[in-house]
Amino acid sequence: MAVGDLLLTGLMAVLLVGIIAALTRIENWRSYTPLAGGGTATGEDGAVLNREKPAGIIRWLTTVDHKDIGLLYGLYAIIAFAVGGIMATLIRVQLVVPGGAILGANAYNSILTSHGITMLFLFGTPIIAAFANYFIPLLIGADDMAFPRINAIAFWLLPPAALLIWAGFFLAPVTENMIEPAQTAWTMYTPLSAEQTNPGVDLMLLGLHLSGVAATMGAINFIATIFTERGDDVNWANLDIFSWTILTQSALILFAFPLLGSALVMLLMDRNLATTFFAVEGGGPLLWQHLFWFFGHPEVYILVLPPMGLVSLILPKFAGRKLFGFKFVVYSTLAIGVLSFGVWAHHMFSTGMDPRLRASFMAVSLAIAIPSAVKTFNWITTMWNGRLRLTSPMLFCIGFVSNFIIGGVTGVFLAAIPVDLVLHDTYYVVGHFHYIVMGAIAFAVFAGIYYWFPVFTGRMYQRTLGKAHFWLSMIGTNITFFAMLALGYLGMPRRYATYEFDGAIAPLAQVSTYHLLATTGAFILLVGQLIFIWNLLQSWLEGPKIEDGDPWNLERDGMLDKEWEWYDRKLETAITDGGEDETESALTDGGVPEGDASRSDDN
Amino acid sequence: MELFGFEKETLLDLTVNVIPLGIILFFIAAFAVVSPFGLDPVFSGLQFSLMISMFLLLAVLTYYAGRAVEDAERAEEEHATLDDPDGATELADDDESTEDDAELGSDDEGLPEA
Amino acid sequence: MEEQPGLSDQYRTASPWPVFVALGLVLSEIGVxxxxxxxxxxxxILFGGSVAGILTESGYVTRPWPTLVGVGVVLAFIAAGLAVAYLPAANIAVANxxxxxVFTRLVAVAxxxxVMVAMGGVGSVMEQTSV
Structure with a gap:
């Protein structure tokens, strides 16, 4: 032990010296004074600023520019998505045969736990932050985020958080399984999570705590930005829908994530310092469930509201009509935000709570279905009689609406106590939330990536691959998760590594068939995502360069938002090298006929 | 028609949140009239306070959001009518007016296709 | 748009500190x-030092040393306070x-x-003597 301590001390000392050395070297370039001449006053002009950033990897490590941080968030989230996706594939391979195909029970539990946490905390939340960081300042006409440095701190907390959450997988082989990956499931229910002695659980809890700190810092930043940094012509009446959803989401984060952080610290103290917050003789195991779901249900809306905003923003662009009932969407978003804090115990209907309490949670849960349903009708009505252009982003938006309806309707059933008592802890629940998380949230994310691909890469993606990605994802999602709904009706319980059970519990033959179907769908999904990654990488490097600030030809419908105007300005300044801002509107107007001509290749 | 100081247009927009409010209100009334599990000071208290607090919070937030949006719209209109001769604001106005233009625009769109 | 009052004319798009603030927070959480x-x-120490650095860089304070001393004092007081409040007095001893x-963790924080107070003090004195 003493040797270990000595080693650690040495390591830390070396680290500290290294950091000080790095800082003093960075001081050299740090002392530049941009805009010192006062000649170019365009603070938001990317072309000018790029030259003032340090080069190479140092640029990415030190950046506080919202666009760079947005890209970092995006890269991070895509990597997490890949890791989570590989874990999902392993889960599905395991369940091909009732006895389990490849994994032992412990390995299965570890991967199941990490899959959930990775997808929700390391992919879902960061990918939304990626869009928000890059586009909120552009959409509301701000120079940057309100607190650029806090923005950078929030991002840099995430990579260590991911390493901690996955730490068990790296450390298990080194420490001879003394530190294993956590096997608590993503909900970390006590007493299981308090009693597993595995230090990997502590590391995962710390990682989650850090990701919560990061999300909270980001949320404060977005709220401050949207309230105080709006351009002169942006007010509450014409604030775009994506900013509205991010504002609501940030408010939810602000109230939900600190609570998760506190609950995690309490759990860590129960585990390490012999406190009794969640012990039977103390607060009781059920306290954890209340605290967790008081965070956990708003978390669902934290993840789904911004994607709804993305769809509300993108879908009208390719329907040729403004969003139907824009204000309905705004107010219903706010309604979801408030009501999401009054529904948490619908995750706990089967815990033996007082029936009167259950009834009131059911009432609020049924009420919260309305604002979501309203949005669905708005999207459908927007498309009604529209001039639809089935581009990849539009396909993903339509896929979102379709999957969201299935995911939402199954959720309404689960909100009703009698149905929930039957379907609780079965694959029906898994199918329901995967329709939302994969079928809706991920689809909206894909729509956003394709829609804005020209803005952040300056190039166009490969359209055929984009469509292949859509169809494989759509078919894969519906095969996999519809099979799960059916499995739930058959009574297949969730989280099991094997399912060699007695025929009295569930008809084994049908269960195996549906599991096989779900796995088939998962492989279709996997192929689709491989195509997506390939498309993303190859098009970024070699795709055709965008020369017009309006690649989607939105000008014709009068729907060219501020971020495209910004992009056009950036293109202009890049071409004319320092062109004045004042000339841009004339040039944009002049560019319309060209855009019209190339309209047919838009999809 | 003015209710809570809102114009008719805004009131129509706000109806979207009246529906969940109505559902919660319905359940409050229903649970007050029919209580199959009996009344208990702690649990019935919690039951009603959960629903009533959600109702109030949603009502208050909806009110203030409606207020903020309507005030912004009014300021925008005043701005537009005051500086009408100025060409620059006219341009800006085109981008900003949302609802009315959307309906007009969609009608225009429909014609060539039909 | 960029001529906002209050925005420093030294507005930068790069700063070395955020990474280290984050790293400091991570290491302190793991350690504690x-x-x-x-x-x-x-x-x-890394966390306190980076906070002092980032506050100085963004112009909220003119010199980093008082911040460093402040963070150090706060941490030492929290650790001491917790030790006095929650541990039997007999347990508070170097031998323990x-x-x-709990005690070892509180000692680490203290x-x-x-150390931060000392670093801040030394830095401050050295700066004054060298200028």
Whole structure:
């Protein structure tokens, strides 16, 4: 032990010296004074600023520019998505045969736990932050985020958080399984999570705590930005829908994530310092469930509201009509935000709570279905009689609406106590939330990536691959998760590594068939995502360069938002090298006929 | 028609949140009239306070959001009518007016296709 | 748009500090919660130092040293306060370092605080004598 301590001390000392050395070297370039001449006053002009950033990897490590941080968030989230996706594939391979195909029970539990946490905390939340960081300042006409440095701190907390959450997988082989990956499931229910002695659980809890700190810092930043940094012509009446959803989401984060952080610290103290917050003789195991779901249900809306905003923003662009009932969407978003804090115990209907309490949670849960349903009708009505252009982003938006309806309707059933008592802890629940998380949230994310691909890469993606990605994802999602709904009706319980059970519990033959179907769908999904990654990488490097600030030809419908105007300005300044801002509107107007001509290749 | 100081247009927009409010209100009334599990000071208290607090919070937030949006719209209109001769604001106005233009625009769109 | 009052004319798009603030927070959490004494001490020092650095760089304070001393004092007081409030007085002894999960962690926090106070003090004095 003493040797270990000595080693650690040495390591830390070396680290500290290294950091000080790095800082003093960075001081050299740090002392530049941009805009010192006062000649170019365009603070938001990317072309000018790029030259003032340090080069190479140092640029990415030190950046506080919202666009760079947005890209970092995006890269991070895509990597997490890949890791989570590989874990999902392993889960599905395991369940091909009732006895389990490849994994032992412990390995299965570890991967199941990490899959959930990775997808929700390391992919879902960061990918939304990626869009928000890059586009909120552009959409509301701000120079940057309100607190650029806090923005950078929030991002840099995430990579260590991911390493901690996955730490068990790296450390298990080194420490001879003394530190294993956590096997608590993503909900970390006590007493299981308090009693597993595995230090990997502590590391995962710390990682989650850090990701919560990061999300909270980001949320404060977005709220401050949207309230105080709006351009002169942006007010509450014409604030775009994506900013509205991010504002609501940030408010939810602000109230939900600190609570998760506190609950995690309490759990860590129960585990390490012999406190009794969640012990039977103390607060009781059920306290954890209340605290967790008081965070956990708003978390669902934290993840789904911004994607709804993305769809509300993108879908009208390719329907040729403004969003139907824009204000309905705004107010219903706010309604979801408030009501999401009054529904948490619908995750706990089967815990033996007082029936009167259950009834009131059911009432609020049924009420919260309305604002979501309203949005669905708005999207459908927007498309009604529209001039639809089935581009990849539009396909993903339509896929979102379709999957969201299935995911939402199954959720309404689960909100009703009698149905929930039957379907609780079965694959029906898994199918329901995967329709939302994969079928809706991920689809909206894909729509956003394709829609804005020209803005952040300056190039166009490969359209055929984009469509292949859509169809494989759509078919894969519906095969996999519809099979799960059916499995739930058959009574297949969730989280099991094997399912060699007695025929009295569930008809084994049908269960195996549906599991096989779900796995088939998962492989279709996997192929689709491989195509997506390939498309993303190859098009970024070699795709055709965008020369017009309006690649989607939105000008014709009068729907060219501020971020495209910004992009056009950036293109202009890049071409004319320092062109004045004042000339841009004339040039944009002049560019319309060209855009019209190339309209047919838009999809 | 003015209710809570809102114009008719805004009131129509706000109806979207009246529906969940109505559902919660319905359940409050229903649970007050029919209580199959009996009344208990702690649990019935919690039951009603959960629903009533959600109702109030949603009502208050909806009110203030409606207020903020309507005030912004009014300021925008005043701005537009005051500086009408100025060409620059006219341009800006085109981008900003949302609802009315959307309906007009969609009608225009429909014609060539039909 | 960019001519906002209050925005420094030295508006930068790069800063070395955020990475280190984040790293400092991560190391302090790991150190304190897992109970790794050296990691806790160095993590907290890195965190306090980076906070002082980032505040100085963004112009909220003119010199980093008072911040460093301040963070150190706060940490030392929190650790001392918790020790006095929650531990029996007999347990608070040098010989007990390494025994008992809570006490060792509090000592780590206190040591980090004291080191920061010392660093801040030395830095401040050196700066004044050299100029």
């Amino acid at each position: 919660f897992i109970g790794l004494f050296p990691v806790a001490v160095f993590g907290l 370092i390494g025994n008992g999960p 040591v980090a605080g004291i």
